[in-house]
Amino acid sequence: MNRIDQLFQAKKDHILNIYFTAGFPNLDDTVTIIKTLDHAGADMIEIGMPYSDPMADGPTIQESGSKAIANGMTLSTLFQQLKDIRKETQIPLLFMGYLNQMMQYGVDKFLQGCTAAGIDGLIIPDLPVDIYESELKDKIAGSGLHIIFLITPQTSEDRIRKIDALAGGFIYMVSSASITGAKSGISDEQTKYFERVNAMNLKNPRLIGFGISNHQTFETACQYADGAIIGSAFIRHLGQNQNRVQEATREFVEGILEKSEA
Amino acid sequence: MNYLVDEKGFYGDFGGAFIPEMLHANIEELRNHYMGIIYDPDFQDEMQDLLKNYVGRPSPLYHAKRMSKHFGTTIYLKREDLNHTGAHKINNTIGQILLAQKLGKKRIIAETGAGQHGVATATVCALMGLECIVYMGEVDIARQAPNVSRMRMLGAEVRPATSGSKTLKDATNEAIRDWINNPTDTHYIIGSVVGPHPYPDMVARFQAIISKEMRWQLKEQTGSELPDIIIACVGGGSNAAGAYYHYLDEPDVRLIAVEAAGLGIHSGESAATSVLGSKGIIHGSRTLLMQTDDGQIVEPYSISAGLDYPGIGPMHAHLIDSGRAEAVSVTDDEALDSAFLVTRLEGIIPALESAHAFAAMDKIKYNADDTVVINLSGRGDKDLSTYIKKLDQA
Ligand SMILES: Cc1ncc(COP(=O)(O)O)c(C=O)c1O
Numbered sequence: 001m002n003r004i005d006q007l008f009q010a011k012k013d014h015i016l017n018i019y020f021t022a023g024f025p026n027l028d029d030t031v032t033i034i035k036t037l038d039h040a041g042a043d044m045i046e047i048g049m050p051y052s053d054p055m056a057d058g059p060t061i062q063e064s065g066s067k068a069i070a071n072g073m074t075l076s077t078l079f080q081q082l083k084d085i086r087k088e089t090q091i092p093l094l095f096m097g098y099l100n101q102m103m104q105y106g107v108d109k110f111l112q113g114c115t116a117a118g119i120d121g122l123i124i125p126d127l128p129v130d131i132y133e134s135e136l137k138d139k140i141a142g143s144g145l146h147i148i149f150l151i152t153p154q155t156s157e158d159r160i161r162k163i164d165a166l167a168g169g170f171i172y173m174v175s176s177a178s179i180t181g182a183k184s185g186i187s188d189e190q191t192k193y194f195e196r197v198n199a200m201n202l203k204n205p206r207l208i209g210f211g212i213s214n215h216q217t218f219e220t221a222c223q224y225a226d227g228a229i230i231g232s233a234f235i236r237h238l239g240q241n242q243n244r245v246q247e248a249t250r251e252f253v254e255g256i257l258e259k260s261e262a
Numbered sequence: 263m264n265y266l267v268d269e270k271g272f273y274g275d276f277g278g279a280f281i282p283e284m285l286h287a288n289i290e291e292l293r294n295h296y297m298g299i300i301y302d303p304d305f306q307d308e309m310q311d312l313l314k315n316y317v318g319r320p321s322p323l324y325h326a327k328r329m330s331k332h333f334g335t336t337i338y339l340k341r342e343d344l345n346h347t348g349a350h351k352i353n354n355t356i357g358q359i360l361l362a363q364k365l366g367k368k369r370i371i372a373e374t375g376a377g378q379h380g381v382a383t384a385t386v387c388a389l390m391g392l393e394c395i396v397y398m399g400e401v402d403i404a405r406q407a408p409n410v411s412r413m414r415m416l417g418a419e420v421r422p423a424t425s426g427s428k429t430l431k432d433a434t435n436e437a438i439r440d441w442i443n444n445p446t447d448t449h450y451i452i453g454s455v456v457g458p459h460p461y462p463d464m465v466a467r468f469q470a471i472i473s474k475e476m477r478w479q480l481k482e483q484t485g486s487e488l489p490d491i492i493i494a495c496v497g498g499g500s501n502a503a504g505a506y507y508h509y510l511d512e513p514d515v516r517l518i519a520v521e522a523a524g525l526g527i528h529s530g531e532s533a534a535t536s537v538l539g540s541k542g543i544i545h546g547s548r549t550l551l552m553q554t555d556d557g558q559i560v561e562p563y564s565i566s567a568g569l570d571y572p573g574i575g576p577m578h579a580h581l582i583d584s585g586r587a588e589a590v591s592v593t594d595d596e597a598l599d600s601a602f603l604v605t606r607l608e609g610i611i612p613a614l615e616s617a618h619a620f621a622a623m624d625k626i627k628y629n630a631d632d633t634v635v636i637n638l639s640g641r642g643d644k645d646l647s648t649y650i651k652k653l654d655q656a
Contacts, residue, residue, distance in 0.1 A: 052426060052558040053544070055438050056282040062425050074556040099280060100543040104557030125282040126543065154287035154445055177284060177445045 003092040003120045004146055004169040007043055008205045008226065015227025016041065016218070016256060017207055018234055019096065021048040021064040022081075023073025025242040030081045031088070033238075036246050038091040040253035043227065046123060047082075049075060049097030056125040058181035060232040064239065075105050079113045086118035094148065096123040107136065111143040121146035121169045129163055137166070150174050153193040157200065164202040173197060173225060175210045181232030185211065186220050194224035215258040230256065265510040265577070265586060271459025272548075274584065276576035279458035281546045284442045288450075291365065293460050299364045300357070300467060312356050313471065316389070317346045319353075321472075323479035323635070328607040335628050338489070339610070339638045340476055342501065349613065349640030350469060350501045351382035355451055357468035359386040362449035369393045369448040373423075373437040375402055375430030375497075376567035376615075377409025378640060379453030384418035394418040397436040399429035402567055409644060427561040430571055434545050454498025455575035458546030462503075462575050469504025476635060477508055490632040493518040494639065495618040496589075497568045499575035501639035506587070516588065519578055520622045522564030523591035533562035533570045534591040536582050544573040550582075565594035565648065566614035568640075592621040598652050600624075601642065613640035614648060 007015065018037050022030050030047070037045055050065035050073050057065075085093070095114060102110045102124065114122070122145055127136070129149060140147050146169030151160050154177060164171065175190055197206065208221040209229030221228035234252055241248035271278050271293075279289055299305055313319040322341045330337045342350040355372075362370060370392050374380030380396040387394035396413055400422045403410055413420050426432040434457075441450045455462040455469075477487040492509060494502035496519045509515040524532040532538060539550035544559060551573035552560040564570040574582075581587035592600075601617035604610055612620065616639045628634060642649065 053431065053435055055435060055546070056284060056442070058439070059425060066426065069558060076556075098543070098557075100553070100559075101557040103542055104540075104553060104555070126280045126546065128279065128281060128283075128286070131278065131280065150283040152284050152287075155283060159286075174284060178443050179284070179439045 002144065002146055002169070003090060004044070007092050008170065011043065013226060014222050015043045015207060016253070017044040017046060017227060017229040018042045018253070019046040019048055019229060019231035020234060020238065021050050021061060021068050022078050023050055023068030023071045024064040024235070025067065025238050025245065027071040027073060028081070029245050030078065031085060032246055033249055034085060034091070034093070035088055036249040037253060038089045040250045041257050042091070042253050044092045044094070046094045046096045046229065046231070049078065049095055049101055051098045051101060054098060056179055058179045058232060060181045060235050064235045075101060075110070079117055082117040092120045093118065094121040094123055095119055099124050099127045107139060111139060111145065114145055115143055119145065121148050123148045123172065125150060129166060133166060148172050151197070152177060153190070160197065160200065160202070164204055167204050170205045170207050170226070171202065172229065173206050173208045175208050175212070175221070178210055180210055186217060191224060198224065215256055218256050263584060263586070265581060267459065267463040267577070273576045273580035276547070276549050276579040276583070277459055277462060278548050279546055280543045280548060281458045282442070284445070285438070288441060288445055289458055295365065296361065296460050296464050299361055305360060305364065309357060309360055313353070317352055317356060318344060319471065320475045320479070321345060323476060323483065325483060326608050329604065332607055333623050334630055336633045338480070338633065338635045340472060340505065340635055341638055342472065343610070343612065343616070343638050343641035347382050347385050348643060349378045349382070350472065350504060351379045351453060352385065353471055353504065354453070354465050354468040354500060355379070355382040355386045358449070358451045359390050359392070362392070362451070363390065365449060367447060367449035369395070369444065370451055371395045371397065371437050371440050371448055372451045373397045373430065373433040373453060375399070375433065375570065376644065377402070377406040377413065378568060378644065380418070380420070381409050381412050381416070383451050384413040384416035387418060388416045395440065396420050397423050397433040397440070399423045399427070399433045401428040402430065402433070406567060406644070429561065431559065431561070438545065454500040455503045455577055456498040456545055456547060456571070456573060462547065462577055465500050466503040466507060466577060469500050470507035472501070472504035472637065473506060473508035476505070480633070480635070484633055488512055488515055489635045491516045491518060491626070491628060491634045492637070493520060493619045493622050493634065494637040495520045495569060495615045496574055496578055497571050497615060498573070499578040501637055503575065503577055505635070505637040506581070510586070517581065517586060518622055518626055519582060519587045519589045520618045521589060521591045522566055522569035522597070522618055523593045524563040524565070526593055527591055531563040533564040533572070535562070535572065535574045536589040537591060539573070547573070547576050549573050549576040549579040565597065566618065568613070568615040569618065588626070590622045590625045592618045592625070596621040596624070601649060602652070610638070611642035611649070612638055613642050614645045616640055
């Protein structure tokens with residue numbers, strides 16, 4: 001069974017999914033960050049494939065990507081770094097990146113690389129559902145990887161149902177109309193949207209992302225979904241602690257979880 | 263073969279809308295409404311009135327006699343340089359501002375490289391009294407200062423794009439991000455036949471007025487609506503799309519797409535996308551673009567800020583891929599030389615972008631009895647400092 005499904009079966013709330021950009025702050029931090037996130041209590045990890053033109057991302061993630069590319073990160077390097085990761089940890093791992101990267105690397109070769117490394121799911125924000133269905137569904141589904149789709153406050157009910165039918169693993173509920181890292185806090189309008197989606201009885205669990213940055217926003221998000229995703233806030237923290245990545249990673253996760261085990 | 267967009271938003275294998283879910287509602291709204299709005303008779307009346315009385319259309323089709331003699335064939339120039347604001351870009355912004363009003367939008371955003379599209383957008387926003395924000399790469403703001411001043415005088419806010427390489431592609435990323443953050447009240451006026459469907463098709467339809475006029479103007483002056491050759495420069499491809507549009511299904515009319523080779527195609531400093539590019543996704547469209555083996559988009563180079571875009575519109579990718587259009591590339595130096603040649607032969611100072619189209623005359627085969635139309639996409643006022651540098655060197 002896919003590790004993402006195992007996780008959602010075993011744990012029903014407070015799922016903490018952390019994003020980081022591979023190759024940032026230093027080229028070889030990838031494995032250290034993954035292992036430390038796992039030990040510190042994260043439940044799932046999104047590994048960002050750094051991209052020159054990340055349309056859906058804000059300045060924090062974009063700059064971390066530019067730095068990672070300048071550090072020499074490529075997809076082949078990333079696969080190389082991850083080749084023994086499954087000897088170290090069984091935490092669910094996802095790749096997050098843009099369709100052009102997959103196309104240029106070669107979709108088949110990319111999917112083989114993911115399977116060989118033990119990746120469990122993909123988040124490709126610029127892969128629309130209809131193109132997924134017509135061009136990539138057979139390949140991706142055949143590889144055993146889950147494809148995660150985003151929904152926003154603007155996504156219609158019909159479309160959410162269509163996405164729910166095609167998605168595997170979980171649905172990524174974007175908290176507001178925004179790019180990553182843009183807004184923080186959760187408004188009444190947003191909670192109404194979360195409640196509206198919750199009332200739909202979808203087959204996939206949901207995680208809330210965008211604007212989740214600390215213990216308090218994580219707790220709030222967890223009231224409305226199975227858990228939450230944190231990206232920009234972690235990248236900012238790593239950026240401020242480039243020479244103590246392992247400690248910084250541990251203290252960040254501990255800060256988010258603070259009292260949430262209680 | 264069909265050279266226009268299909269019902270799914272593709273030109274052959276190129277095009278589509280590769281956008282994050284955050285943009286889905288905006289793009290869907292446009293896709294559902296653009297044809298209905300554009301072809302509404304009231305909209306057409308309003309647009310034709312502005313194109314005639316505000317922009318100054320029809321733009322002349324001018325028989326360039328001294329140039330014809332120089333090249334030993336018959337050359338006509340389509341004078342988009344005589345439009346208000348000095349380029350073809352305003353054909354599109356007039357159409358899109360009217361469309362934005364019909365959609366009830368209150369806030370306009372745009373990207374710009376050389377500043378021509380930014381000026382054309384700021385102009386129509388002033389005309390309609392709408393808020394205007396133009397994203398421009400920090401590097402371009404520094405090298406295109408006069409256009410930055412024009413936009414400010416017109417009341418637009420020019421926001422520097424400080425990410426990535428700080429030029430046109432990054433300004434486009436910033437405009438897209440702004441649109442994601444402001445999904446309901448804002449319309450994004452894209453400046454070329456690029457971006458997610460329906461933009462390439464919509465912008466091509468607004469620019470199609472160029473070839474629509476060419477047909478009757480040629481008929482008047484030569485007795486035939488059909489030239490043998492049409493030449494246009496291609497940045498994103500909007501002036502070329504407009505010049506080709508009503509000739510796409512006339513196989514006897516050769517279409518020449520002129521790209522900027524910068525310092526030379528293999529110099530590492532070039533913008534010749536159809537030669538150096540490969541299939542990929544840029545700004546929500548599957549098309550040809552310049553990228554590394556690892557799929558990172560490359561920063562192109564050309565002396566002309568309007569041609570240094572790392573992709574081309576999906577319609578052109580399809581035209582070139584299918585052999586309907588021939589791609590030609592022209593270096594900085596060749597373009598500069600031909601800017602001087604045109605100026606001295608015809609008393610017309612062309613934009614550096616358009617100068618690339620003229621330089622293609624030295625690269626293509628033609629016959630003495632051919633009729634050639636060169637799309638003179640813009641005037642050279644904005645490029646004077648570059649031209650003067652060349653004069654001072656001579
Ligand atoms: C005068 C002129 N010609 C051509 C272009 C290139 O754009 P496109 O290929 O969309 O016509 C520009 C862009 O700024 C321009 O200003």
